[in-house]
Amino acid sequence: MQFDVEEIRKDFPILDRKVNGKNLVYLDNAATSQKPKEVIDSIRDYYMNHNANVHRGVHLLSVEATDAYENARIQISGLINCPNPNAIIWTRNATESLNLVASSWALDNLKKGSNIIITNAEHHSNLVTWQQVSEKTGCDLRYLNISDGFDLSDFENLIDEKTKLVAVTHMSNVLGYVVPIEEIVPLARKYDAKVLVDGAQSVPHMPVDVLDLDIDFLVFSAHKMLGPTGIGVLYAKLDLLEDMNPYMFGGDMILEVTYEDAKWNRLPYKFEAGTPNISGAISTGVAANYLMKIGMENVWEHENSITKYALEKFRELNNFNVIGDNGSQRRGGVISFTHNKIHPHDIGTILDKQGIAIRTGHHCAMPLIRSYGVVAAARASFYIYNTFQEVDQLAEALQDAEDFMV
Numbered sequence: 001m002q003f004d005v006e007e008i009r010k011d012f013p014i015l016d017r018k019v020n021g022k023n024l025v026y027l028d029n030a031a032t033s034q035k036p037k038e039v040i041d042s043i044r045d046y047y048m049n050h051n052a053n054v055h056r057g058v059h060l061l062s063v064e065a066t067d068a069y070e071n072a073r074i075q076i077s078g079l080i081n082c083p084n085p086n087a088i089i090w091t092r093n094a095t096e097s098l099n100l101v102a103s104s105w106a107l108d109n110l111k112k113g114s115n116i117i118i119t120n121a122e123h124h125s126n127l128v129t130w131q132q133v134s135e136k137t138g139c140d141l142r143y144l145n146i147s148d149g150f151d152l153s154d155f156e157n158l159i160d161e162k163t164k165l166v167a168v169t170h171m172s173n174v175l176g177y178v179v180p181i182e183e184i185v186p187l188a189r190k191y192d193a194k195v196l197v198d199g200a201q202s203v204p205h206m207p208v209d210v211l212d213l214d215i216d217f218l219v220f221s222a223h224k225m226l227g228p229t230g231i232g233v234l235y236a237k238l239d240l241l242e243d244m245n246p247y248m249f250g251g252d253m254i255l256e257v258t259y260e261d262a263k264w265n266r267l268p269y270k271f272e273a274g275t276p277n278i279s280g281a282i283s284t285g286v287a288a289n290y291l292m293k294i295g296m297e298n299v300w301e302h303e304n305s306i307t308k309y310a311l312e313k314f315r316e317l318n319n320f321n322v323i324g325d326n327g328s329q330r331r332g333g334v335i336s337f338t339h340n341k342i343h344p345h346d347i348g349t350i351l352d353k354q355g356i357a358i359r360t361g362h363h364c365a366m367p368l369i370r371s372y373g374v375v376a377a378a379r380a381s382f383y384i385y386n387t388f389q390e391v392d393q394l395a396e397a398l399q400d401a402e403d404f405m406v
Helices: 005-009 037-050 060-082 095-111 126-139 152-158 183-191 236-243 278-294 297-317 344-353 366-371 387-406
Strands: 088-091 115-119 142-143 163-169 194-198 217-221 230-236 254-257 263-264 320-323 334-339 358-359 376-380
Touching: 037 060, 037 278, 060 088, 060 278, 060 358, 060 366, 088 095, 095 163, 095 194, 095 217, 095 376, 126 142, 142 152, 152 183, 163 183, 183 194, 230 236, 278 297, 297 320, 297 334, 297 387, 334 344, 344 358, 344 376, 344 387
Parallel strands: 115 142, 115 163, 163 194, 194 217
Antiparallel strands: 088 230, 217 230, 254 263, 320 334, 334 376, 358 376
């Protein structure tokens, strides 16, 4: 499919609305993405025509709902090149996926004397989770500093025979840096360490192939990849999932129950207790299919072009500082920035008056933000429907803020 941003924009109803009398310029995609009409329509269609609980029902509505729910698992498998849909576990979000791995794998495999490696640029979900595992098991938590970009020699100096897990972001939601997982995995394998990748910022924006990367775990959320809120994905190698204990207990994860004991269901249902987010899963499959029709290479190329252009615009502005402006580091469509005198929240408020939506704050990466000597930053983040013209509008609005406030 040829990439045509103007045609793509027609699929997103919200882009037609006005904000403070201005055309909406949505640049908060690292927080959540907007939804194409076919994703929105799929939710409506489910509740209007197929609403029923999945699995075990023999009536037509239940069969239709089950087929659509399981087909979505197949579509997600296709997006990340997972060979077996049973390796796809539905969760509430990437955060729950991380906690599932922590509870069902890490607590049983880590102990005092072992260690986990994460980067200093992790989202709180991939930081606090492992802090808690460290407290409960006595294992060490080590930090790989990527503030100036990824350096393989730093990783080589950090990993050792006691490393049991390397849990790293694939793309930083603050720096935009893409961590080269293909360099991390071979070294982790040398020490028999498992590799978990937080793909919340990468899966929506670039090709991610779990077979090619040979990773053990991958987590991501639907709402950042054109899907609904309230649903996420855990991919894990089947042998790991087979050995892991359930995270929650209740309906659908049960195979057999007596008054004395219970047996767990087969994969993937062993980890999907209770009534799932059926409409969420179905519409996530639709979102995955939408992205695959565009082509993830096309998505990446478009955003890479937009980001390079935006960085050039930022370098022309006075008193604005890009956090993590390392020209040699591969990066995605995330630009966090500060101003020498204007608080990020004021920048966000001023831009909102111009119809431009950005994010301000610590971006759920408080230690990283503070390491740059600030407590907050503004952030612009791009997706398939953003244009070069919108980058120009952002730059002009930032210049206006500079002229007005300084």
